Amino acid sequence: MTEAASEQLRRKSKQQVCEAFLQNLRDKKNFDLDAPGFVEGIKQHFQTLPTRYALDVNINSYDIINHQSLLNSARADPSAVSFQVRKVDVSFYGNSGMSSQLSFGSVGTLLAEAASAQAAARSLSRHKSLPRPAFGSSPNLFSLSSSALSEERDRNTADTTFYEITIASVDQPKLLCRLSESLGDLNLNICEAHAFNTTDRFSLDVFVVNGWSGEGVEDLEEVLSERLQQLPAPTSRQNSDAAAAQPSVVIPDELPTEERSKSTEEQRPAEVASTSAPDDWELDPADIVFEEKIASGAFGDLYKGTYCGQEVAIKILRNVHTDSQQYQEFLQEVAIMRKVRHKNVVQFIGACTKKPNLCIVFEFMAGGSIYDYMRKAGQLKLSLVLKIGTEVCRGMDYLHKRKIVHRDLKAANLLMDETGTVKIADFGVARVMNSTGVMTAETGTYRWMAPEVIEHNPYREKADVFSFAITMWELLTGRVPYEEMTPLQAAVGVVQKGLRPVIPANCPEGLASVMRDCWQRDARQRPAFEQLKVRLEELWRATRQQEERRATTPGLLSKLRKNMGSGGSGSGR
Known part of the structure; x- marks a missing residue:
C-alpha cells in the first residue's frame, strides 16, 4: 500500500x-x-x-488476527492474562534522510554518519526477517534504535533487540501502572506503548521494549509469565458487567423536580433525537447557511456560517452510525450544552439531531483556539497567560457548580472571540456527576490527564484541576507537555514516577505555586476552581500593574532628563 x-x-x-x-x-x-x-x-x-x-x-500484517485471538482468550478465561512476545524491527532507515545529512556534513560528521550507516546495514541484515511493530515505527522508536546502534558501535556489547509484548486482560483500575511496573521489574525499557479498552470491558496493551538481558523470546516469555501471575486477580465479570451497564450520564440528586424530569431523558442520550416534544434548540437545517470550512477531523468538519443572520460555527458529523460511540458522544454534547450559559463557556445555539443532518451550532469564535493563537503569536506575555487562566477558572467554576466535569481541558479546547474573551469549548466527553461525584472511565488526552483518570480509579471534578495545571504550563511555555515522549510514555511517567512538566526558572513564584498545588498526586489536596479564580485574579492584577509601570518608566525618565538638561543650561546662563 x-x-x-x-x-x-x-x-x-x-x-x-x-x-x-x-x-x-x-x-x-x-x-x-x-x-x-x-x-x-x-x-x-x-x-x-x-x-x-x-x-x-x-x-x-496479521497483527489484528493476533490481537483478536488474545482478546478472545482473555474473554474465555477472565481470571487469566493472555500475552504474546515477539522480536520486532523498529528501524526504517530508508526514510531517515541519512543521505541528505551525508551531503551537508563536515568530514567528521561524514565519518560518524558512515559508521551509523554501516551499523544500520548490520541491523537490517540481522533483522531483515523480523516484523514491524503492530503500530508502525514512530520517530521516537527510530531515535531509540539509532541510539542503541550507536552504543553497539562504541562498545560492541549493547543488546539492540526490540521486543513487542501484547497483553490482553479484563480491564481494571491501575492496570496500566501494574503492567508497566511488571516490565520494569524485568529491567525492560518501555520505548513505546499503546493501550486500548474494548466496549466489553477488556484491555489490549501493546508495549515495545528493549534491554532484555536473557536468552531470547522463549526466556522472556517464561519470566514474564511468572511476573504476570503475580498481578492482583481481576475483578469478577459480574461486577465488571454491572459497571458497564451503568448509564454514562447520572443525574445529580439535588436537581429540582422539574429539571430532574427533563434531565432523565438526557440520561438516555440516544433518545434525544426521537423525542416527540418540540424543543426550541432543535434547528431546521434549511435555516443554516454554510460559508467556509474551518477545520476537519476524523468524524466531522467545522464550518463558519450563519443561522438566522447570526454568525455561527457549525460542527458537522459525517459517516456516523446510530449505534456508534461517536453518535452517543454527539448527543451527550447536546445534552450538556443545553444546560450551560456563561460568559467563559462557548454559547450553544442549537443542534440538528435527526439523521442525516447531524450538527451542533455554536457562537462563532473569531479568534480561534488558544493553541493556534500561540503557534502564530509566539511566546505569550505573562499578563495574557494569567488573563486566560483567570477566565478559564471562571468558566470551570461555573461548570463544576453545575455538576459538569469537562474531562479534556487543554489549550486546543479554549477559544477566543473577537474581543479577546476566552471561552471553554468541546464538551464531547464532558459528563454530569452523580450525587457521589465518582467516575471511572479513562477519557481525555494523556498529556493533560490526571493520574487517577489514567489508572481508571474513581475520580471527581478535581481531575479537571490537574488538567488546568498542565494547561497553564502549556500557556506559559508555548510547548506541548512532555513533547519528547509518546503520550502513553508520559502517562506511565505521571502515574509511576510522579512526572510533571519542568516549571521554567523565570516563572513567578505565585504562578508556580498554583501549578504545583493543582497537579498534586492526591486529588483531595488540589484547590477548587472557586479558590483558583481568586488566586489567578490577584496574580493577573499585580502583573498588569507591574507591566504598566515598566511601560511608563522610560517616558518618565526621559522627561526628567529633559527637565534636568534645560534647568542646567539656564543656571549656566
Whole structure:
C-alpha cells in the first residue's frame, strides 16, 4: 500500500478500515474468509475497539488476527492474562534522510554518519526477517534504535533487540501502572506503548521494549509469565458487567423536580433525537447557511456560517452510525450544552439531531483556539497567560457548580472571540456527576490527564484541576507537555514516577505555586476552581500593574532628563 493510500485510509471510518483489512486477507489468500463466523468475528473485533485502534494498527500484517485471538482468550478465561512476545524491527532507515545529512556534513560528521550507516546495514541484515511493530515505527522508536546502534558501535556489547509484548486482560483500575511496573521489574525499557479498552470491558496493551538481558523470546516469555501471575486477580465479570451497564450520564440528586424530569431523558442520550416534544434548540437545517470550512477531523468538519443572520460555527458529523460511540458522544454534547450559559463557556445555539443532518451550532469564535493563537503569536506575555487562566477558572467554576466535569481541558479546547474573551469549548466527553461525584472511565488526552483518570480509579471534578495545571504550563511555555515522549510514555511517567512538566526558572513564584498545588498526586489536596479564580485574579492584577509601570518608566525618565538638561543650561546662563 502506498503512503498516499495509507494517509487516505486514515481519514476513513472504522468500518472502512475493517473492510480494507479483510480485502488484504483476500488478496493474500492465507485465510478462509468463507469459514463460518470469520468475517463477522473480525468486524466484531473492530467494533469493540476504539477508532484510534483502527487508524493506527498495521492492516498489511496479521497483527489484528493476533490481537483478536488474545482478546478472545482473555474473554474465555477472565481470571487469566493472555500475552504474546515477539522480536520486532523498529528501524526504517530508508526514510531517515541519512543521505541528505551525508551531503551537508563536515568530514567528521561524514565519518560518524558512515559508521551509523554501516551499523544500520548490520541491523537490517540481522533483522531483515523480523516484523514491524503492530503500530508502525514512530520517530521516537527510530531515535531509540539509532541510539542503541550507536552504543553497539562504541562498545560492541549493547543488546539492540526490540521486543513487542501484547497483553490482553479484563480491564481494571491501575492496570496500566501494574503492567508497566511488571516490565520494569524485568529491567525492560518501555520505548513505546499503546493501550486500548474494548466496549466489553477488556484491555489490549501493546508495549515495545528493549534491554532484555536473557536468552531470547522463549526466556522472556517464561519470566514474564511468572511476573504476570503475580498481578492482583481481576475483578469478577459480574461486577465488571454491572459497571458497564451503568448509564454514562447520572443525574445529580439535588436537581429540582422539574429539571430532574427533563434531565432523565438526557440520561438516555440516544433518545434525544426521537423525542416527540418540540424543543426550541432543535434547528431546521434549511435555516443554516454554510460559508467556509474551518477545520476537519476524523468524524466531522467545522464550518463558519450563519443561522438566522447570526454568525455561527457549525460542527458537522459525517459517516456516523446510530449505534456508534461517536453518535452517543454527539448527543451527550447536546445534552450538556443545553444546560450551560456563561460568559467563559462557548454559547450553544442549537443542534440538528435527526439523521442525516447531524450538527451542533455554536457562537462563532473569531479568534480561534488558544493553541493556534500561540503557534502564530509566539511566546505569550505573562499578563495574557494569567488573563486566560483567570477566565478559564471562571468558566470551570461555573461548570463544576453545575455538576459538569469537562474531562479534556487543554489549550486546543479554549477559544477566543473577537474581543479577546476566552471561552471553554468541546464538551464531547464532558459528563454530569452523580450525587457521589465518582467516575471511572479513562477519557481525555494523556498529556493533560490526571493520574487517577489514567489508572481508571474513581475520580471527581478535581481531575479537571490537574488538567488546568498542565494547561497553564502549556500557556506559559508555548510547548506541548512532555513533547519528547509518546503520550502513553508520559502517562506511565505521571502515574509511576510522579512526572510533571519542568516549571521554567523565570516563572513567578505565585504562578508556580498554583501549578504545583493543582497537579498534586492526591486529588483531595488540589484547590477548587472557586479558590483558583481568586488566586489567578490577584496574580493577573499585580502583573498588569507591574507591566504598566515598566511601560511608563522610560517616558518618565526621559522627561526628567529633559527637565534636568534645560534647568542646567539656564543656571549656566
